[in-house]
Amino acid sequence: MTEYFEIHDRDGPARRGELRLSESVRTPGLVDDYLVDAGSEWTAERDLPEGDESMLTVLPHRGLPGGTPDEVQEAFTVDYPDVDFPSAAVVSSDTAQEQGTDAYILSNAQELAGHAAAFVEAIIETRAAIPSDTALYLSGVATPGNVATLAYAGVDLFDTDKAVVKGTQGKYLTTDGEAFLEDLDELPCACPACQTPRSEFGREECAEHNEHVLRAALGTVRERIRAGRLRDYIEGQARHEQWLTATFRRLDQQYSYLEQRTPVLRRAEITAATDDTLRRVEIQRYAERVTNRYHCRFDKPLVLVPCSARKPYSESQSHGQFHDAIQYRAHLVSMTSPIGVVPQELELTYPAQHYDSVVTGNWTATEIEFVSDILAAYLESNEYPRAIAHLPGDYREIVERAGETAGVEFEYTVSDHPTTADSLANLASTLSEETTYMKRERQHNTLRAIADYQFGDGAGDDLFEDLAVESRYPKLRANSTDGEQLAMLVPEYGLLALTLAGGRRWVESDVPTKRVEIDAFVPHGSVLAPGVVDASEDIRVGDEVVIEGPKAFAVGRAEMSGPEMIDSTRGIASTVRHVEEK
Secondary structure (H helix, E strand, O other): OOOOEEEEEEEOOEEEEEEOOOOOEEEOEEOHHHEEEOOEOOOOOOOOOOOOOOOEEEOOEOOOOOOOOHHHHHHOOOOOOOOOOOEEEEEOOOOOOOOOOOEEEEOOHHHHOOOHHHHHHHHHHHHHHOOOOOEEEOOOOOOOOOHHHHHHHOOOEEOOHHHHHHHHOOEEEEOOEEEEHHHOOOOOOOOHHHHOOHHHOOHHHHHHHHHHHHHHHHHHHHHHHHHOOHHHHHHHHHHHOHHHHHHHHHHHHOHHHHHHHOOOOOOOOEEEOOHHHHHOHHHHHHHHHHHHOOOOOOOOOEEEEEOOOOOOHHHOHHHHHHHHHHOOOOEEEEEEOOOEEEEHHHOOOOOOOOEEEOOOOOOOHHHHHHHHHHHHHHHHHOOOOOEEEOOOHHHHHHHHHHHHHHOOOOEEOOOOOOOOHHHHHHHHHHOOOOOOOOHHHHHHHHHHHHHHHHHOOOHHHHHOOOOEEEOOOOOOEEEOOOOOEEEEEEOOOOEEEEOHHHHHHHHHOOOOOOEEEEOOOOOEOEEEHHHEEEEOOOOOOOOEEEEEEOOEEEEEEEOOOHHHHHHOOOOEEEEEEEEEEO
């Protein structure tokens, strides 16, 4: 149980929080000035230190290098005592387990730096073994160039040891690499140390500079986590060192580790600047849900159209022109990288309206494969009487590959560009024999499709079997036919927020419910982690949840994953939107 570390924001495995000493330390951060080491028991038996709340005390320990045989590790494992002051235990990825401390120090961190596969494996194993609300400390590895990637992997605490040593060696560090001091004609930095004239700037000043830049780099990381934009930063910043690029790509291969820790919604925009964006959890999760949970309810032809720079698509000029040609006679699906395919009902749903991509007019081979695979899977899970591709020529290869895989033959309506008069006339003419669908059908299908995406396959029919819709798109309200409000669509991220009545329907339906079980109290505003008795394992940050205990029934939105709710002793587990006392 931790008393001195608390997490405030999460961005995948990265966390922004504080080490709650008498003087708070922001994390990810440096602990040089707040760390006291009680010593290694390899050289002598150590007395238990007195400790105090102004310092993080490393309890007497025995550090073991990587590759130490299991029997040796077991023979020399330290039995850490319970203490009532901020403390840290030294562990390896093989021996890590809950020790009741506030932080855990990875003993072989310096061996792992530079080796992507070993580093990722060690971090994941260690994180799985220690409580989620405790800090992970890697000593002697942090530089301005690597600290963002280390934090992205899930590391909270660092020191200046490596940066200072490199400075004494005459290595001038920046966030995009290092240079030998002798090779610099001028100092490309405005930190206090670099105010020294170049002719007087020596290794002592270089070490001071390195420390300043490391602290600034950690400030950038904290701000990126707070804004939900760390991954965007990593995709560009990590490329100056091959092992860092390999590290975040290796992490992408650990989908379950990242997915459990990645929110299902954000307001922050995804910057799609590289093919690595396609491997992001948010992109993969959206593709999986669209191809496995979503089912088109319109008995109309499919019309594929290109995406637009403006989001949501329906507010763009080009999509306004497509709408005028289609006139509710077909089902509109947008094609885009990095999202894949976006049915019109899900145009608001994160991340469909929360991305911006680099437009060159040419698809990369990776994009072609990714989008064509998603389109093929979408076509296989949805039956249309006709399939029309109203797309530019560079989309043709994607559509043909997907159509061949799914056994769907497309009609093509673009003669030169999708928004020219001739192309729009072709589209309108192709649909001239089709009948229109009504506003009521569009609204109902939109709410049910979002429910499928958000809660699971078939949820729209189970939760909204009897449905009456109020208000105008995008602020739709889902009511029962007797007038009781069940949910409302939140335009900012395109998901549903349930009322108490909607929560009860969820509980009573066959749709798997994400539940938070609490102690005997009535929550107001939020539920803190210590009050959680149990929680569904598949809860993710941002998920809609039902909160229930002996004294209350409530609905809200998760601020932690389900496993973290159970594991944590500090922090907000879930916000509470509506509550009823039993």
